[in-house]
Amino acid sequence: MSEQFFEVEGLNTWFFTRAGTFKSVRDVSFNLKRGEVLGIVGESGSGKSVTGMSIMGQVEKPGKIVSGSIRLDGKELTELSFDQMRKYRGRRIAMVFQNPLMTLNPLMRVRQQMFEAISEHENVPAAQMRERSIAALKAVGIPSPEERLEAYPHELSGGMRQRVVIATALLMNPDLIIADEPTTALDVTIQAQIIHQMRSQITDRGLGMIWITHDLATLSELADRILVMYAGAMMETGATAEIIAMPRHPYTSKLLESVPSNNEPGQRLKQIRGTMPSLLDLGEGCAFRSRCERASPACEISPPMRSFSSTHHAWCHHPIEG
Amino acid sequence: MINFVLQRLLQCIGVVLALSIVLFVGLWLIGNPVDVLISSEATEADRQAAIVALGLDRPIWEQYFNFLVNAMQGDWGTSFVYKEPVTTILLQRLPASLELAFVAFFIAIGFSIPAGLYAGLKPESSISKAVMGFSLIGVSIPTFWQGMLLIVAFGIALPFFPVGDRGDVATYFGITSSLWTLDGWHHVLLPAFSLALLKMSLLIRVTRAATLEIVRLDYVKFAFAKGVRPTRIVFVHILRNALVPLITVIGIELGNLLAYGVITETVFSWPGLGKLLINSIKVLDRPMIVAQLTYTALLFITINFLVDILHMTIDPRVRSVMGKRAK
Ligand SMILES: Nc1ncnc2c1ncn2[C@@H]1O[C@H](COP(=O)(O)OP(=O)(O)OP(=O)(O)O)[C@@H](O)[C@H]1O
Ligand code: SF4
Numbered sequence A: 001m002s003e004q005f006f007e008v009e010g011l012n013t014w015f016f017t018r019a020g021t022f023k024s025v026r027d028v029s030f031n032l033k034r035g036e037v038l039g040i041v042g043e044s045g046s047g048k049s050v051t052g053m054s055i056m057g058q059v060e061k062p063g064k065i066v067s068g069s070i071r072l073d074g075k076e077l078t079e080l081s082f083d084q085m086r087k088y089r090g091r092r093i094a095m096v097f098q099n100p101l102m103t104l105n106p107l108m109r110v111r112q113q114m115f116e117a118i119s120e121h122e123n124v125p126a127a128q129m130r131e132r133s134i135a136a137l138k139a140v141g142i143p144s145p146e147e148r149l150e151a152y153p154h155e156l157s158g159g160m161r162q163r164v165v166i167a168t169a170l171l172m173n174p175d176l177i178i179a180d181e182p183t184t185a186l187d188v189t190i191q192a193q194i195i196h197q198m199r200s201q202i203t204d205r206g207l208g209m210i211w212i213t214h215d216l217a218t219l220s221e222l223a224d225r226i227l228v229m230y231a232g233a234m235m236e237t238g239a240t241a242e243i244i245a246m247p248r249h250p251y252t253s254k255l256l257e258s259v260p261s262n263n264e265p266g267q268r269l270k271q272i273r274g275t276m277p278s279l280l281d282l283g284e285g286c287a288f289r290s291r292c293e294r295a296s297p298a299c300e301i302s303p304p305m306r307s308f309s310s311t312h313h314a315w316c317h318h319p320i321e322g
Numbered sequence B: 001m002i003n004f005v006l007q008r009l010l011q012c013i014g015v016v017l018a019l020s021i022v023l024f025v026g027l028w029l030i031g032n033p034v035d036v037l038i039s040s041e042a043t044e045a046d047r048q049a050a051i052v053a054l055g056l057d058r059p060i061w062e063q064y065f066n067f068l069v070n071a072m073q074g075d076w077g078t079s080f081v082y083k084e085p086v087t088t089i090l091l092q093r094l095p096a097s098l099e100l101a102f103v104a105f106f107i108a109i110g111f112s113i114p115a116g117l118y119a120g121l122k123p124e125s126s127i128s129k130a131v132m133g134f135s136l137i138g139v140s141i142p143t144f145w146q147g148m149l150l151i152v153a154f155g156i157a158l159p160f161f162p163v164g165d166r167g168d169v170a171t172y173f174g175i176t177s178s179l180w181t182l183d184g185w186h187h188v189l190l191p192a193f194s195l196a197l198l199k200m201s202l203l204i205r206v207t208r209a210a211t212l213e214i215v216r217l218d219y220v221k222f223a224f225a226k227g228v229r230p231t232r233i234v235f236v237h238i239l240r241n242a243l244v245p246l247i248t249v250i251g252i253e254l255g256n257l258l259a260y261g262v263i264t265e266t267v268f269s270w271p272g273l274g275k276l277l278i279n280s281i282k283v284l285d286r287p288m289i290v291a292q293l294t295y296t297a298l299l300f301i302t303i304n305f306l307v308d309i310l311h312m313t314i315d316p317r318v319r320s321v322m323g324k325r326a327k
């Protein structure tokens, strides 16, 4: 069971707009084992959601996967048409979105929205869809699921809605779940509960999960491995303990400093100085150099991958030495 | 739901009553219709006799009360000008206006919603651009001019359609209408199309705007992420949500079609209510004005009521808000 069932290799997803080409994802590669959680972290606009949408085969126009390979159990997904890919969406790969208040159709009952996730893939009698929906709702800790099935979204709290979405994502027993900041809009206690429930679902069912966030702190309890992205590119990747305890990339280290729990109480949150460069005119060289304290003329050239263990890698000319 | 309906009915009656008072007092203040009605050679005695005959010598509240009692019995008075009961005149003309408006309405809806939906789903396609160009032409040509062009093009140059009048009528279920005959349909299509053209532009634009906005929303992306078929997403997720803002606009447009078809009716010499109101106002034909304005008000009140009911049927959020309010 320890072999990689899901691989992304050299993914490039660009948006061809009138203003120019936005290279939102550049040469991103990673892989996943069953039962494993990969956390993707980075500031707003670093290309995390676009990476998720690329895997779903749902990149919005004028965006396009320009090159790269996405493989599920060895099957190349980038070659599939939109309709062929439809049979994978929800069934083999599921996605949970950022905003729980907007992810459910306001005009449809929970039942209708859950049932359609099943009936669009297989022909199952209603009684069985009902049974499966109730089981999924129970699994994510929803009390009296029979009643919730008949509810409309506006009758549920934000946390409840997000659980419904997660339950819907689990319905078809997918191999991979992509969770795009699914808890940021919720309060901290509910966040913690949902994260805990998702973690146990992943372990119990042996799924792989990609957890997208800009909060490194949530990843320390949830993720097995972390991928740090900046301006569409990979900065550093490694086991969670490696990244948290000994970040090698200057950007990762800045991200860690800005995590609230690492600050003295009462102190203002440390922001990383400067802003991300425009994705339009990214030339050669390290994308972080406009904000990096360690930058040198060498950084005008794209940094090579440096390895610190078999799992821990950073793309930097002057990594932080341990 | 039943609570809500009853409450709304009471409200409607209140509004109509209030409106009839305002109308009555307003008209009373405008001036004395007798001067318009009697010939200039009439003596002062003739004048007084006319005033008494029309009941204009009574105090205003008494005139109003009489009017109200009669109106409830279906007697809206006798037109000062036509010397015929107002109800008879209106009922002669109303079916023509209604059939023109409804045919125009269905042409407008039947074209605009699919076209707007398509333009919202595929904004970059050349068909969408053509649709939007068409809708721009629709708003920029005056109705009057556009009607004439249609007559010249499809009535005279290519005589596909007869122009002027309503064609044969027939009576079924107690309703006399030209829509019961083929000849009637032949007559109604061109003016209805002309009337619809103006409404299409707005409806297409509203449908497209709503669609464009909804396509980007997370619940549509999530539906795709569940692997739902695109056709189902378009009709079950996108169209239903787009209908929420559309219903209001459709309601207003239907009201406008029914109440203000004047220009088209004039251009196509359509024997509807059209110019009746304007003529009545010109000669201060009070009973006619009151009846027609009340009809217009009732029309909009009814449409508003239907729009609310439709909103409640489609949108559970409206249902729960309305439900709470009615309690
Ligand atoms: N529809 C689009 N059209 C044009 N450019 C886009 C589009 N969607 C995304 N992009 C580009 O891709 C970049 C990365 O976007 P993405 O949504 O992946 O960021 P993110 O890391 O998920 O950020 P956040 O934390 O704010 O969700 C954006 O900054 C933008 O330039
Ligand atoms: S490559 Fe240079 S600019 Fe980029 S992070 Fe490393 S030191 Fe900083």
Ligand SMILES: [Mg+2]
Residues within 6 Å of the ligand: A048, A049, A050, A180
């Ligand atoms: Mg995002």
